[in-house]
Amino acid sequence: MWNSLKSHHDKVADRRFETLFEDAGRAQDFSVAMGDMLFDYSKTNIDSEGRELLLKLLDEAGVAERRDAMFRGDKINETEGRAVLHTALRNLDGGPIEVDGKDVMPGVLDTLDRMEAFAEDVRSGAFAGQGGKITDVVNIGIGGSDLGPVMATLALAPYHDGPRTHFVSNVDPADVAAVLRQCDPATTLVIVASKTFTTIETMTNARTAKAWMSETVSDPAAQFAALSTAADKTADFGIDPSRVFGFEDWVGGRYSMWGPIGLSVMIAIGGDAFRAFLRGAQEMDRHFKAADWTENMPAMLALVGIWHNQVCGHATRAVLPYDNLLMRLPAYLQQLEMESNGKGVSMDGEDLATDSGPVVWGEPGTNGQHAFYQLIHQGTRVIPCEFLVAAEGHESDLHHQHQLLVANCLAQSEALMKGRDLDEARGKVADKFEGDELERQAKHRVFPGNRPSTTLAYPQLDPAMLGRIVALYEHRVFVEGAVLGINSYDQWGVELGKELATALQPVVEGKETADGKDGSTAGLVTFLKKYGL
Numbered sequence: 001m002w003n004s005l006k007s008h009h010d011k012v013a014d015r016r017f018e019t020l021f022e023d024a025g026r027a028q029d030f031s032v033a034m035g036d037m038l039f040d041y042s043k044t045n046i047d048s049e050g051r052e053l054l055l056k057l058l059d060e061a062g063v064a065e066r067r068d069a070m071f072r073g074d075k076i077n078e079t080e081g082r083a084v085l086h087t088a089l090r091n092l093d094g095g096p097i098e099v100d101g102k103d104v105m106p107g108v109l110d111t112l113d114r115m116e117a118f119a120e121d122v123r124s125g126a127f128a129g130q131g132g133k134i135t136d137v138v139n140i141g142i143g144g145s146d147l148g149p150v151m152a153t154l155a156l157a158p159y160h161d162g163p164r165t166h167f168v169s170n171v172d173p174a175d176v177a178a179v180l181r182q183c184d185p186a187t188t189l190v191i192v193a194s195k196t197f198t199t200i201e202t203m204t205n206a207r208t209a210k211a212w213m214s215e216t217v218s219d220p221a222a223q224f225a226a227l228s229t230a231a232d233k234t235a236d237f238g239i240d241p242s243r244v245f246g247f248e249d250w251v252g253g254r255y256s257m258w259g260p261i262g263l264s265v266m267i268a269i270g271g272d273a274f275r276a277f278l279r280g281a282q283e284m285d286r287h288f289k290a291a292d293w294t295e296n297m298p299a300m301l302a303l304v305g306i307w308h309n310q311v312c313g314h315a316t317r318a319v320l321p322y323d324n325l326l327m328r329l330p331a332y333l334q335q336l337e338m339e340s341n342g343k344g345v346s347m348d349g350e351d352l353a354t355d356s357g358p359v360v361w362g363e364p365g366t367n368g369q370h371a372f373y374q375l376i377h378q379g380t381r382v383i384p385c386e387f388l389v390a391a392e393g394h395e396s397d398l399h400h401q402h403q404l405l406v407a408n409c410l411a412q413s414e415a416l417m418k419g420r421d422l423d424e425a426r427g428k429v430a431d432k433f434e435g436d437e438l439e440r441q442a443k444h445r446v447f448p449g450n451r452p453s454t455t456l457a458y459p460q461l462d463p464a465m466l467g468r469i470v471a472l473y474e475h476r477v478f479v480e481g482a483v484l485g486i487n488s489y490d491q492w493g494v495e496l497g498k499e500l501a502t503a504l505q506p507v508v509e510g511k512e513t514a515d516g517k518d519g520s521t522a523g524l525v526t527f528l529k530k531y532g533l
């Protein structure tokens with residue numbers, strides 16, 4: 001199928017896809033609706049034939065069977081021998097889901113109830129610090145134990161009515177110091193979020209926070225909670241089991257904010273709003289399971305991604321939310337997509353026959369427009385853009401400003417598609433220049449156009465909508481991974497750096513020499529030592 005797709009691409013690559021809109025039904029035909037969400041992929045070079053070929057990839061890869069196996073609790077994360085069941089965390093009123101012959105749902109729902117009771121106690125003051133009601137919550141975690149909660153807390157800021165929430169992730173002491181400086185230890189709750197409870201950055205920051213708290217609080221561990229699969233390690237750290245919220249190894253780190261890792265979000269917005277967030281995700285799960293492929297939003301989002309990355313060869317994609325609340329969505333998606341599908345070996349141990357998943361990056365519009373859009377419009381490489389836009393913001397008295405935001409979003413996708421040819425560019429400067437100078441000046445003002453983009457439009461970013469959007473991207477990653485034959489649920493590629501950092505620590509501490517290291521590494525150690533390392 002890849003060959004057929006490539007030959008189809010060769011056939012249509014030079015076409016201006018704007019001409020596809022001569023078919024008056026294109027916008028509707030090349031869009032997918034799910035409830036009140038709309039995913040429009042009509043501003044791409046995908047035509048009916050291309051779509052048919054892309055859809056065949058799903059059958060060839062057995063995506064439907066694999067999807068059902070995931071939801072069922074089969075161990076589809078084969079390199080780690082684990083099920084992939086983050087969907088169970090939002091299976092609020094669904095049926096039983098078995099792993100190794102045991103229904104996991106009672107445990108999931110019980111933990112959710114415990115989280116909610118604790119979150120409400122923190123919010124009401126029933127759980128207090130030594131100095132009284134909790135004013136600040138500090139979540140210490142990294143990767144999936146940070147990016148999801150940060151992204152969701154920012155995204156749901158209009159619903160935030162709990163204590164202030166802070167996040168510490170980097171082992172750089174500048175991070176933890178800046179956060180702790182803003183907090184009173186006597187009224188701060190520290191949440192140590194780590195699936196493994198061994199991650200060096202998180203455990204180092206957790207010890208720093210404990211030492212900071214112990215300077216003023218007689219029982220610092222009493223103001224700590226833990227979110228982890230490793231109950232023994234949380235106990236060693238001194239955290240009472242009543243404030244430990246566990247989960248199982250079938251929840252991957254980057255898929256974990258729906259369960260205990262979401263505690264900071266729940267404390268910020270309350271249990272009801274958090275459950276609405278889960279329900280939104282559950283709606284997307286149901287849609288993904290039931291909808292025909294052409295009407296299936298995650299599947300079509302994935303196929304558009306595959307078309308641009310593996311077929312057209314565009315190595316990156318930009319995620320551009322025209323919704324400032326989603327300012328950390330690109331960072332969140334970087335982990336979700338690149339840690340999941342950034343792999344060169346297929347599930348059966350063969351070198352991947354295609355490119356792996358793309359580089360994902362982005363910033364909220366309109367900020368990006370005044371930074372990197374220049375390259376998107378006139379650079380030599382094509383960067384498929386994925387816009388997200390809400391009909392309504394949360395600042396109702398500033399709706400005119402929101403309308404300006406939306407106009408910018410729609411204008412960008414239009415400009416990317418249409419571009420501006422030399423004639424039009426000449427017209428723009430004909431009153432200022434003439435002759436060769438007119439030609440030269442006009443050329444700088446040409447926009448090639450024919451640059452693809454998609455737009456995800458929705459009414460308003462509320463907790464349920466955020467749940468739907470994140471689940472949409474999770475399932476997109478699943479489909480892309482399944483089509484490429486990748487195990488999207490392991491992350492061996494992060495191990496080597498961790499091992500070498502551990503080995504280098506005695507060297508940078510001056511306990512061991514850099515002998516045996518390569519010349520560059522040894523030279524850098526010497527340089528940094530000279531200036532105070």
Ligand code: F6P
Pocket residue numbers: 142143144145193194195196197198199202253254339491494
């Ligand atoms: O280093 C990668 C990683 O394992 C991520 O997959 C994970 O989200 C992150 O580290 C944090 O892991 P943990 O929650 O176990 O501290």
